[in-house]
Amino acid sequence: MNDPVRTTCPYCGVGCGVRAAVDANGAVSIAGDDGHPANAGRLCSKGATLGDTVGLDGRLLHPEVCGERADWDTALDTVADGFRDVINRHGPEAVAFYVSGQLLTEDYYVANKLMKGFIGGGNIDTNSRLCMSSAVAGHMRAFGEDVVPGCYADVDDADLIVLVGSNTAWCHPIVYRRIEAARAARPDLKLVVIDPRRTTTAEDADLHLPVAPGQDVALFNGLLAHLEAGGHIDSSFVDAHTEGAFAALAEARRGGAIAELARTTGIAEHDLARFFDWFASTERTVTMFSQGVNQSSAGTDKVNAIINCHLLTGRIGRPGTGPFSITGQPNAMGGREVGGLANTLAAHRDFDAVDSVGAFWRAPQIARAPGLKAVDMFEAIGEGRIKAVWIMATNPVVSLPNADGLRAALETCDLVVVSDCEGATDTLTCADIKLPATGWGEKDGTVTNSERCISRQRPFLPAPGEAKPDWWIIGEVARRLGHGDAFDYRSPHDIFVEHAALSAHDNDGRYAFDIGGLANLTRAEYDALEPLQWPVLEVIPSPPWAGERARERGWPDTLPSPPSPQSSPPVVGGRGSALSGTRRLFTDGVFPTETGRARFVAITPRGPAHAPDADHPLVLNTGRVRDHWHTMTRTGRSARLSAHVDEPFAAVHPQDAQVFGLGDGALARLETEWGHMLARVRVDEGQARGSVFVPMHWNAQTAAAGRVGALVNPVVDPVSGEPEFKHTPLRLREFAARWHGFLLTRTRPALTGETDLDYWVLVRGEHFWRAELAAGEAVGDWAKRARRLLGATSPDADWLEFRDERAGAYRGALLVDERLEACLFVAPEPPGLPARHWLGGLFAQDELSDADRMALLAGGPVESGGDTGPPVCSCFGVSRGAIETAIQDQGLTTPAAIGDALGAGTNCGSCLPDLRRLIDIHATTTDDDANETNPVAAQAH
Incomplete structure (x- = not known):
């Protein structure tokens, strides 16, 4: 076993440290890094099973051009020629990059620099638009910059923790373990969960507030009015460090008395009163919010309504206080730092600083206006305004709203380039050029987590096949476009120190994001970098075009200074010392706005963009499950993770299930104006009446009709551009299947060609693949169909079979050398099918006994207790x-x-x-x- 390599988990924004080791046989073992401040050695179920996901099965290992394998030079020349041709004929706004929080900061930086700085267009956006952009916009409106003020240690110090729109126990488990530890240490600590669903997190809370969908602003405006009415105002803080309080309070008072607010929010009066009293009387309060707040057409308003309450009480910049955005991806924060969003420039600059950034980059063609945000970008592709797009490390054909429309747009686009480590995704099926990128375990660089902590992601595996780092791929295209001097990077270290230098360039305290103290790191220091939170101040370094390497290229040592800003705002307080991170910002009440004051934002409550109606009487709410991640390209490789939730499901309140004639475990057809899908019904008392929850993870590679993104309303928040994933009007009805079944086989079954299967879902098992099946049409000859599906076409195959045509039951099994190779079970209804977990255990046996053969035909274990359940x-x-x-x-x-x-x-x-x-x-x-x-x-x- 090699010495463990300290790296960072590639899943959520908690940013846990990982120790990964590889043995002589290539097996990877994973442990938590007890020296990492984010997790102190703990890992969630996804992090703990990372070793299951690093195999090369299904990897994209070679470049492809128009479906044919190509060498790197050919592929890169084709990309550059295609982009150059579009730019020459239609201008830089006719091309776009769509990037991802799965990229490392160094990859992100190079992509943004190429598009905005040297192609000269603003059309680069990131999938962080789908999860975090409302938080970004709310931070910028309130603080003047996208800054998370607090840190995880505030959880330890708080006396009241409010979780809003976050099933933290499932989606950010290590943060939730920290909350649990704090509650155990201090039993007086109160936990409030605000969520329309009674989630696993809500079940643990001291108080659950099941707010009506879309009414978060009304709730927090009501809280703001209550705080004012009760005199719970930190007047000295408000007077000295904020502006706009009068307008915000005046708007909040419009919400009416608590009885009216209870009717609006759907929360009982006594629960509202208890929450308001707890918040008012608890000095150390942390409000953590996530996708339930952000993913809304009013997401930015919700964020500012929360921040308003903290500003009024002065609960910010001090231990155990503050609004805290919990990010969804491992490097959503790093992408925001380098300008991955279409409306920002690198180093937290907006387009007012375009001359400064352009001078630093020596980029005379730098984009001078924001580009299109994600949803608008793909609409522009469909309309033909964008003619070439490069998609990196993300799967928008699954994850974006109106996903069927997006797929159609890509199919008509002149040039679609996709960089990915996976060989088969829904998005790759639309690609003209496929570029193999390195994946987690092979990548080298940095990420930034939810508390502004920069961590190293280090490689412990070699790059497989011809896979290359994303920064290298982008840089090679830049060189072919004639920008080689600006992209002459030899390693991620070169990129990082340039990124750090830019953060300090023309800063002088104007921006909280400043890691200038890291700009002079040597390669060895970069490789050994310990986790630390920004800001990190030390020196103002030279830009990349100054110094010895620049003189080697014949560049001048100086450039004209950029225009001076019209005003010089105060220096942001609470900074750390040289080469030390900064745990908590705004400790002195100074904010990165023009006046140095935080801004209250007056918020008028407004409902979702589209309300239910007679045709679509329900509301679709999408989200995550505990053990899967995004579109399952990584977690779907793990049998342990796949076993927890193995099919797309629709969680429905019992009364709604009765109204629509749906039983638990039945199949349902879900329909909206934008698309449809099939899902397994879960009758769930934790669901709000009128609301249906569906997870986001399944795609066309793992399910026939399981892509919930196809159903989602593409309306967006007018400020942030974030889509409304939590509120799409929905119609729900039973899918009348003629038969249900499942098969298990040692090799992955090819089901995409089985056009008469209305429903199939693939699940990874320990020694097998399982496929759940259903169809609306009957099968005439099950014996023939079963042999074809299971690969038992030879008449000499060791074949076991049971048929009961009157009952509509069929069972078939193929054995090879006395070992179970595949089996199929069919029944008219799901209860007639045997237990899957028991059958899966038979695949671990080298030889089936006579009793096992009998059990296969009987559809269950001979002895009781043979199936232990999921x-x-x-x-x-x-x-x-x-x-x-x-x-x-x-x-x-x-x-x-x-x-x-x-x-x-x-x-x-x-x-x-x-x-x-x-x-x-x-x-x-x-x-x-x-x-x-x-x-x-x-x-x-």
Whole structure:
């Protein structure tokens, strides 16, 4: 085993440190880095299983041009020639880059520099537009810059934590473990969860406020008015450090009395009153918010409504206080730093600083106006205004709203270039040129997490095939476009120090983002860089065109100074010392605005852009599940992660399920104005009436009709451009399948050509692939169809078969050398199908016994207890059945006791709420059993 390499997790914005090691056989082992401040050694279920995801199966390993393998020179020449031709004929605004929070900061920097600085167009945007741009816009309106003021340590210090629009226990598990630890250490700490859904996180809260969809602004305006009415104002802070309070308070008062607010928000009066009183009386309050706030046509307003409450009470810049945006991607923050959003320039500059950035880059053709944001960008592609697009490290054909329209747009685009590490994604099917990029474990650079902490992502695997780093690919295209001197990077270190130097250039305290203290790092210091939070101040370094390397190229040492700014705002306070990070910003109440004051923003509540109607009476809300990530290109490789939630589902309130005639486990067709999909129904009392939750992860490679992005309303927030993923009018009805079934096989089945299968979903197992199947048309000859699907076409195949035509049941299995190779089970309804987990276990056996053969045909294990059910703890593969047995047999009453007995819940803690739920279910069952023989106890219930 090689020495572990310290790197950073590629999933959410928590930014956990990872130690990765490779043994002599190439197997990768993963552990949390106990020296990283973000996680102190903890990893969630996704991070803990990263070793499952680094194989080369399905990787894009060679460049391709028009479907044919090509060498790098040919591919890069074709990209450059294509872009040059479009620019010459139609101008720089006819080309676009769409990039990703999966890129490292160095990749991001080079992409932004090429597009805005040297192609001279503004059309570069990032998939962070889909998750974080409302937070960015809210920060800029309130603080003058996209700055998260606080840090994770504020969770430890808070006495009240408010989670808004965040299922933190599932989506940011390590942050949630920190919250749990703080609650355990200080039982008086209160947790409030504001979410229309009663999520796993909400079930753990001291108070859950099930706000009506889209009414967050009304709620926080009501809180602001309550704080003013009760005199809970930090007048000295407001007077000295803010502006605009009068207008914001005047607007907040319009919300009416608490009874009216209760009707508007759908929250009980006594719960509103309790929340308002807790917030008013608790000095140390942290409000953490995520996609439930951001992904809205009023997302920016929601962010500012939250910030207003913190400004009024002066709860910012001090331990245990502040509004805290929890980012969704590993480098969403790094991309924002380098100008990955269409409306910003590098180093947190806006387009007012274009001359300064242009002078630093020596870029006379720099774009002078913002480009198109993501949704508008792809609309422009569909309309033919953008004729060439380069998509890097993201899968917009799945993740963007109106995804079918986006796919159609790409299919008509003159030139589509895609850089990716995956060989088969929905977006790659639209590509004219495919460029193989390195992936996690092979990439070298930095990322920045939700608390402004810059961490190194280091390689521990060689680049496979002909894969290259994204920064290298972009730089080679830049060189072919004639900009080689500006992109003469030899390593990520060269890029990083230039990025750091730009952050200090013409800064003088105007911008909080300043890492000038890192601009003189040597290569060895960069390689050894420890995690630290920006700002990092030390010296004002020379720009990249000054010094020895520049003189070697024949460049002059100086350039004319850029125009002076019209005003010199105050220096941002709370900075750290030389080469040390800064934990908390705004400690002295000075903000990066022209006046140095934070701004209140007067917010008028407004509903979602499109309300339900008679044709679409429900509301679609999209989001994540615990063990999957984005479009599953990474997590879908792990059998452990795939087992937790294995099919697209639609969570429906029981009363809605009754109204629409849907049973738990049935298939439903979901329809909006923009598209449709099929999903498995989950009847869930935690759902709000009238709302349907669907996860975002499935795509055309893993499901026949599971892309929820095709249904999502493409309306966006007018300020941030972020789409409204949480509120699309929806119609829901049962899908009347003639049959249901599933198959298991050792090799990945090819189902995309099975056009008569209305529904199929692929699931990765430990030793097999599983496909869930259904169709609206009957199959005439199941024996023939089964043999074809399972590859048993030879008449000599060892084939087991059972048919009951009257009952509509069929079972077939193929054995090779006494080992189970594949099997298929069919029934008219899902309850008629056998348990999948038991069958999956047969694939681990080298030889099937006679009893196993009989069980295959019988559709179940001969002995009871053969199926233990789905896993609850993905980290250690502990099943629900094993946990329930332990609870019953050993009398376990706490998650800690389950952890001691089985290990479940002792790693990432993501399953701890599920463990508590199983304990409660067992306790309720036990009480009910007791009541059957104790009438007095039953009456008391």
